[in-house]
Amino acid sequence: MTSRSGPVVRCAAVSVLAAIVVTSGITMDSTSADAVPVLSELNVERSAAKIAELLQQRSETVLNADVDAHMATLAPSAGPSVWATESRLVFGAETIGLVTYVEALAEPVVDLSPPGANVIDGNRAITLEIKRTMRIGDFDERDHISSLFMTFVHVDGAWKLHGDHALSSIGLAGDRELWELYDTEIVRRETVVVVGTASRARLTALADLTEDAIDRFERSWPWPWAGRVVVMVPARSEELERLIQPMIDVSKFVAFTTLSVDRSEGWFVVAPRIVAQEGNLALRSPARQIDILVHELTHMASVTASGPATPLWAHEGLAEWVTAGRPSSNKGALELPDLHLFRTGSSAEIRQVYDQAADTMQRIAGSFGDEAPWELFQHIGAAVRVAGTNDHILDRALRAVTGFTLEELTR
Numbered sequence: 112m113t114s115r116s117g118p119v120v121r122c123a124a125v126s127v128l129a130a131i132v133v134t135s136g137i138t139m140d141s142t143s144a145d146a147v148p149v150l151s152e153l154n155v156e157r158s159a160a161k162i163a164e165l166l167q168q169r170s171e172t173v174l175n176a177d178v179d180a181h182m183a184t185l186a187p188s189a190g191p192s193v194w195a196t197e198s199r200l201v202f203g204a205e206t207i208g209l210v211t212y213v214e215a216l217a218e219p220v221v222d223l224s225p226p227g228a229n230v231i232d233g234n235r236a237i238t239l240e241i242k243r244t245m246r247i248g249d250f251d252e253r254d255h256i257s258s259l260f261m262t263f264v265h266v267d268g269a270w271k272l273h274g275d276h277a278l279s280s281i282g283l284a285g286d287r288e289l290w291e292l293y294d295t296e297i298v299r300r301e302t303v304v305v306v307g308t309a310s311r312a313r314l315t316a317l318a319d320l321t322e323d324a325i326d327r328f329e330r331s332w333p334w335p336w337a338g339r340v341v342v343m344v345p346a347r348s349e350e351l352e353r354l355i356q357p358m359i360d361v362s363k364f365v366a367f368t369t370l371s372v373d374r375s376e377g378w379f380v381v382a383p384r385i386v387a388q389e390g391n392l393a394l395r396s397p398a399r400q401i402d403i404l405v406h407e408l409t410h411m412a413s414v415t416a417s418g419p420a421t422p423l424w425a426h427e428g429l430a431e432w433v434t435a436g437r438p439s440s441n442k443g444a445l446e447l448p449d450l451h452l453f454r455t456g457s458s459a460e461i462r463q464v465y466d467q468a469a470d471t472m473q474r475i476a477g478s479f480g481d482e483a484p485w486e487l488f489q490h491i492g493a494a495v496r497v498a499g500t501n502d503h504i505l506d507r508a509l510r511a512v513t514g515f516t517l518e519e520l521t522r
């Protein structure tokens with residue numbers, strides 16, 4: 112049985128938003144006549160400004176851990192699950208030590224309300240994309256950015272939060288953190304913070320294993336990295352799926368590193384997280400769990416240098432090569448693995464392409480030096496706004512690092 116690990120891509124903000132704008136236009140037109148004025152008849156700008164104020168107030172109540180003031184931002188129509196999530200948000204922020212928490216309207220401001228959802232209990236309502244920015248103190252070197260699709264309702268002259276599930280039926284559930292979705296325990300050390308729904312004993316064991324993995328990783332990774340890591344441990348697979356909203360069969364994998372990209376201003380890889388697939392990870396020996404964590408730590412240290420043209424073989428090849436202690440060999444031509452198999456292959460095929468990717472990095476190191484695989488990874492990732500296919504970008508990066516073309520290296 113093969114269980115490999117890999118980055119999860121989520122949050123394709125711009126392409127998703129484009130689809131929504133169209134849907135929303137149809138929605139507004141088809142909303143049935145109602146005694147309550149729909150938002151298009153109101154001063155949308157003024158409403159957005161008032162909602163922005165509410166979001167600022169909410170951001171402050173989270174950072175101040177003022178749960179009463181925070182719950183006062185909820186509408187009477189907000190259900191029990193919204194109350195539970197929102198109170199966990201405030202307590203979780205304090206326990207995990209958020210030093211940044213900002214909710215803001217995503218630009219451009221577009222009413223995303225689904226059909227019939229412009230009115231709740233006789234009050235005007237609107238659904239908007241909210242961009243959240245947060246940082247865990249001492250751990251996040253850069254912002255962790257995600258989106259929620261929040262519905263606000265106008266009650267007694269003020270906008271309040273009704274909920275964030277209006278668009279989940281069309282696949283836009285928004286990104287909630289594990290500590291918001293469930294009651295969690297947190298184990299905090301100097302270099303690792305583990306957040307999970309697994310038992311405290313298991314979370315403590317994982318913190319120990321991660322510390323050991325960091326020691327080993329640093330012997331194999333001579334380049335700069337943050338030195339600290341956040342590990343999420345959903346105990347059950349349904350919790351894992353709710354957290355990372357995967358487009359792959361998670362049962363084939365043991366752990367993930369999130370690769371979320373904020374495209375609002377180009378290409379910004381947000382602070383990554385390691386996420387355990389406990390159903391598989393906990394069954395492994397401690398030594399094997401450390402191997403897996405070293406693999407994920409390589410993703411942690413490298414994903415922020417990845418770009419839109421970085422192929423999966425480069426992500427997985429680098430991680431496997433570092434986990435193996437950066438071996439080198441210079442036998443034969445490079446053989447690039449079939450990219451589709453990394454996610455959709457059988458377990459045996461997935462194992463094969465991971466090995467092939469590691470072998471590719473090993474050969475690059477053997478022929479062009481120990482620095483070459485990481486240099487190549489950075490060159491490919493730096494091509495953010497470059498014309499040309501991914502093969503063209505890879506070819507250019509290979510020429511810069513090795514002096515040879517893709518064709519010369521693979522024939």
Ligand SMILES: [Zn+2]
Nearest residue numbers: 116117118430
């Ligand atoms: Zn991986």
